[in-house]
Amino acid sequence: MFFASDNSGPVHPRIMEALMEANQGHAMAYGADALMDEVRARIRDIFEAPEAAVYLVATGTAANALALATLAQPWQTVFCSPVAHIHEDECNAPEFYTGGAKLTLVGDTDRISAEALRAAIEAEETRGVHGPQRGPVSLTSVTERGTVYGLDELRAVTAVARDYGLPVHLDGARFANALAALDCSPAEMTWKAGIDAVSFGGTKNGCMGVEAVIFFDPAHAWEFELRRKRGAHLFSKHRYLSAQMAGYLRDGLWLDMARQANANCARLVAGLRAAGMEFLHDPQANMAFPILPLRTHRRLHEAGAAYHLWNGTLDGDDPDQPIAARLVCDWSISSDEIDCFLNLLRA
Known part of the structure; x- marks a missing residue:
């Protein structure tokens, strides 16, 4: 009953097999390996983007920070949601790698609206040389609250960015989960919708770290x-990154795992709703925030359930205190684990 994070799940056996295969003999270093050629070709094919530049790093923070550093000047600001990972969970890495570009928080929800973005952009470049200049827009889908930008929402936001000549970055740490939820093509969710750069996640969806x-x-x-090398994120034994991503992409494994993770969450959400639970946010992919009484949280944790409390602790005095949980499903969570959790909840 492990719902703490999709970072915590096992590596898919087929990706481990790809790593074992890559571990035979010698291969060229620093991304000149044959597997990287395969990865590049597969991603260009999947995204219908034959000219796309494709690179690998080991962490999502590196992907986001280095991508934004490439799109932003140090005197600019990056427009993002107030709960964006780049704001809340990356220890100022974007500011560090951009050389000092700041973040401007847009709106008060996890999904930026076109109207809120336009207002935020208009509020910058108002003080000449004394203030930050307008820079890239960074969106996240699946968001940190488990919701997904619809295609119309993406197009509306990127249209505003284009009005001001600003590039748009998509933090896709859970890109596959968002894609599975939208049931569209990767091209429709990215460049056809106005996205200029994507952090395409593998770690949360069955990879070891890529x-x-x-x-x-x-x-x-x-x-x-240059920024990847200067930032110490160019692997010498790059084939082990390439092997993971190659195994991830072969035969649609990446999307199969995301669909399974979303289906696992849907099963969990259905059971929670049947038990009368309400949610902080509408669950749309593989993450849910149900509100449970403190007494229920205690019982679940005592029985071995692993998940995070979102707005409280287990140490409260009122057993009926409503506290939200953050439940995340990955591809490997079994139906038995989900049903066991729900049975304990209803006990």
Whole structure:
């Protein structure tokens, strides 16, 4: 009953097999391996973007920070949601890698609206040389609250960014889960919707530790390569990143795992709703925030359930205190584990 994070799940056996295969003999270093050629070709095919520049790093923070550093100047600001991972969970890495570009928080929800973005953009570049200049927009889907931008929402936001000549980055740590929820093509969710660069996640969806950075305009390629090397994120034994991503992409494994994770969450959410639980946010992919009484949280934790409390602790005095949980499903959670959790909840 492990719902703490999709970072905590096992590596898919097929990805482990790809790593074992890559571990035979010698291969060229620093991304010159044959597996990286395969990865590059597969991603370009999947995204219908034959000219896209494709790179690998080991962490989502590196993917986001280096991508934004490539799109932003140090005197600019990056527009993002107030709960964006780049704001709340990356220890100022974007500011560090951009050389000091700030973050401007847009709106008060996890999904940026076109109207809120326009207002935030208009509020910058109002003090000449004394204030930050307008920079890239960074969106997240699946968001940190488990919701997904619809295609119309993406198009509306990117249209505003284009009005001001600003590039748009998509933090896709859970890109596959968002795609599975939308049931569209990767191209429709990215460059066809106005996205310029994507952090394409693998770690949360069955890989050991690999993320792709995709620029649909290859003019950014050389700068990103320099920033990745300078930032100490270019692996010498790069084939082990390539092998993970190659195994991830072969035969649609990446999307199969995301669909399974979303289906696991849907099963969990259905059981929670049947038990009368309400949610902080509408669950749309593989993450849910149900509100449970403190007494129920205690019982679940005592029985071995692993998940995070969102707005409280187990140490409260009122057993009826409503506290939200953050429940995340990955591809490997079994139906038996979900049903066991629900049975304990209803006990």
